[in-house]
Amino acid sequence: MAMNDLLTIGSSGVAAHQRLLMTTGNNIANVNTPGYSLQRTFYTADTLGGVREGYTERVLNGFAQAQMFRDTSTFANRNAYLESVSHIDAILSDDSLSLSSKFDDTFTQLHATTDNPTALSTRELALSQFHALTDRYRTLNEQYQVQEKNISQDIVEKADEANALITNIAEINKEIVAAGGSPLDGNNAILSDKRDQAIKELAELIDINTIVQDDGSTLVFMRSGQALVLQDDHTQLSIVDGDPDSTQKEMTLSLAGSTRIIGREDIGGTIGGLMEYRKTTLDTSRNQLGQLSIAMTDAFNTQNRLGMDLNGDIGGDIFTLPTFNGKEFSTNTAAGTISGSFIAGSGSEVTPYDYRVTFTSATTFEVQRYDGDQPIDAAIAGTIPPTNFQLDGMDWDFSSGPFAAGDRHLVQPVRDAAASMTVSMSQPEKLALASPIRVERELNNRGNATVSIDSIYDTDPTTSDFTSPGGYDVNGPAEVRINAVGDYEIYDGLGVLMATAPAASAGQQLFSNAVPALTPGYEINIDGDVQEGDVFTMGYNTDGFNDNYNALRLVDLQQQDLVRKSLATSGDNKMTMNDAYASVVSFVGGKTSEARVAASAANSLLEQSTQRHNSISGVxxxxxxxxxxxxxxxxxxxxxxxxxxQETFQTLLSSVR
Known part of the structure; x- marks a missing residue:
């Protein structure tokens, strides 16, 4: 076998090292190019002498690259969550936006009314604080609404970016396959780098897995297995309104004429992080804020109704409690709708949950509480009729039927409650700062006992002895007389004996301990030594405007447990308004802290995997x-x-001549 001549060997060496120099120069030129992978040109020796035609390929470790893609998705997911939750955490922690400071301002002004209950100036200031309080609630809720809108827009934009990247990856795959997978000129290496950079950018948006094919193309899948890029097709992502809540954007995937919804837990990346924050933190804390607003407004309303205003009338509501409407799922076959309202006096029973109503037949249904998308406790069964169903301090109206088996409805009672609360009272004299009942001892009583109001719990004319607009039923308890054995005889305004409380009751909660028990809407205590013939009287507090009894009770609301903690019906399941707001702040703060730790850990992993990838593929x-x-x-x-x-050849020619 003849060897190549010296000229051929030298020429192949020059060509080979020229290409090696070009590859090296290309590496140096692209040292700062995003996504560029180190290239190497390889040659083999020619058996006849010199070198064979070489090839250029990327220096790449598929496992290191795949790990970097996974860590990119994880960090983008945690970082998107952190950036979103940090925004609302800063708002809730801002003293100028805090509800706690506004609570303090409101109760401070209410306390000022106790010094002079008849002064219109202090009443007007107290009423203005109620307006300021509702404005603060509304401001906070608007921040939630703005962030909800921004997140929805951001999700749409990110989905459009993902679609552009998916299309780009599919097109580059076609170019690589069309080149036949030949890396002889290094063009495929450049195309592969462009595709892998697009895959990395896609990994920032959604969590993906990749499979490299023998023809040089790369298939891309979501982590849940849905195909994004196939050999001959690619998917289209869309963001659509949630069903039935249009504010809860959902992602759909369309491929080969088929469309399906992708659950947020299967998305990952930035888009998944935004959806997770919205569902697990934004909506939850917004519901907690709404729950607090209902508990607070109902507590003030309830207490004001238990007092007497400056006109001598029984007090009315300070705030208007909002109503709510359910949302119907698109798959419902019947046209029935659900509406509802909050039960006056039951604001402390309201929860921060959403509710899903599922009809098991046209007249039977189940109600399931939800915290985000997690069911809470067991479902509650109900039937129609009756058309009203009461649960957790709410009255649900099912009169707008019909309903059908399989129909589902979403009810979010407190979602917009903070934005819907309004001050209905316009006149400061309507603040009911006085007690509607007056109790006294007769001046000629022989004993030293005194009578006092234990509590006022009901001023509704239909269920108590108070009359509208301000008065006291003549048939209600009007006098207590001590008989010969020390019992407490209770007479109405006509002098008719109504009931007797035994001496053993010691005059405590007299009406409850009487036989028969009485429920006039208030309770009294008689303390001290009583003597036979002692008389104690009760009647409407006519002209008792200087009385600050109910003003003190309004002030006391700040320290009362009014907001529901849990579904428990007993034990420590209530908290104060300040504690409730602190709980909202703490909840968001805790989520922020968790997100910060998770993002930091994810960033460390990404730095490690990126460093490993660059140590192999970097220049x-x-x-x-x-x-x-x-x-x-x-x-x-x-x-x-x-x-x-050449010299040898010239020497040879010279010798021939």
């Missing part, structure tokens, strides 16, 4: 500079081989 300038010198020397040596071949 090292020191190494390339060394290669440049080596290849230059080899190029020069190969050129010398050609020169030697």
């Amino acid at each position: 090292n300038l020191d190494e390339e500079a060394s290669n440049l010198i080596r290849f230059q020397q080899a190029y020069a040596a190969s050129a010398q081989v050609i020169s030697a071949a």
Whole structure:
């Protein structure tokens, strides 16, 4: 077998080292190009002498690259959550936006009314504080609404970015396959880098897995298995209104004429992080704020109704409690709708949950509480009729039927409650700061006992002895007389004996301990020594405007447990308004802290995997500079081989002549 001549060997060496120099120069030129992978040109020796035609390929470790993609998705997911939750955490923690400071301002002004209950100036200031309080609630809720809108827009934009990247990846795959997978000129390496950079950017948006094919193309799937890029097709992502809540955007995937909804837990990346924050933190804390607003407004309303205003009338509501409407799922077959309202006096029973109503037949249904998308406790069964169903301090109206088996409804009672609360009282004299009942001892009583109001719990004319607009029923308890054995005889305004409380009751909660028990809407205590014939009287507090009894009770609301903690019906399941707001702040703060730790850990993992990938596929300038010198020397040596071949040939020609 004849060997190649010296000129051919030298020429192949010059060509080979020229390409090596070009590859090295290309590496140096792209040292700062995003997504660029180190390239190497390889040759094999020709059995006849010299080198064969070489090839250029990327230096790449598929496992290291895949890990970097996964860590990119994880960090983008945690960072998107952190950035979103940090925003609302800063708002809730801002003293100028805090509800706690506004609670303090309101109760401070109410306390000022106790010094002079008849002064219109202090009443007007108290009423203005109620307006300021509702404005603060509304401001906070608007921040939630703004962030909800921004997140929805951001999700749509990110989905559009993902679609553009998916299309780009599919197109580059076609170019690589069309080139036949040949890496001879290094063009495929450049195309592969562009595709992998697009895959990395896609990994920031959604969590993906990749499969490299023998033809050089790469298939892309979501982590849940749904295909994004196939050999001959690619998917289209869309963001659609949630069913039935249009504010809860959902992602759909369309491929080969089929469309399906992708659950947020299967999305990952930035888009998944935004959806997770919205569902687990934004909506939950917004519901907690709404729950607090209902508990507070109902407590003030209830207490004001238990007093007497400056006009001598029984007090009315300070705030208007909002109503709510359910949302119907698109798959419902019947046109029935659900509406509802909050039961006056039951604001402390309201929860921060959403509710899903599922009809098991046209007249039977189940109600399931939800915290985000997690069911809470067991479902509650109900039937129609009756058309009203009461649960957790709410009255639900099912009169707008019909309903059908399988119909579902979403009810979010407190979602917008903070934005819907309004002050209905316009006149400061309507603040009911006085007690509607007056109790006294007769001046000629022989004993030293005194009578006092234990509590006022009901002023509704239909269920108590108070009359509208302000008065006291003549048939209600009007006098207590001590008989010969020390019992407490209770007479109405006509002098008719109504009931007797035994001496053993010691005059405590007299009406409850009487036989029969009485429920006039208030309770009294008689303390001290009583003597036979002692008389104690009760009647409407006519002209008792200087009385601050109910003003003190309004002030006391700040320290009362009014907001429901849990579904428990007993035990420590209530908290104060300040504690409730602190709980909202703490909840969001806790989520922020968790997100910060998770994002930091994810960033550390991403830095490690990126460093490992770059150590393999990144350009090292020191190494390339060394290669440049080596290849230059080899190029020069190969050129010398050609020169030697020419001189030898000239010598040969000279000898022939």
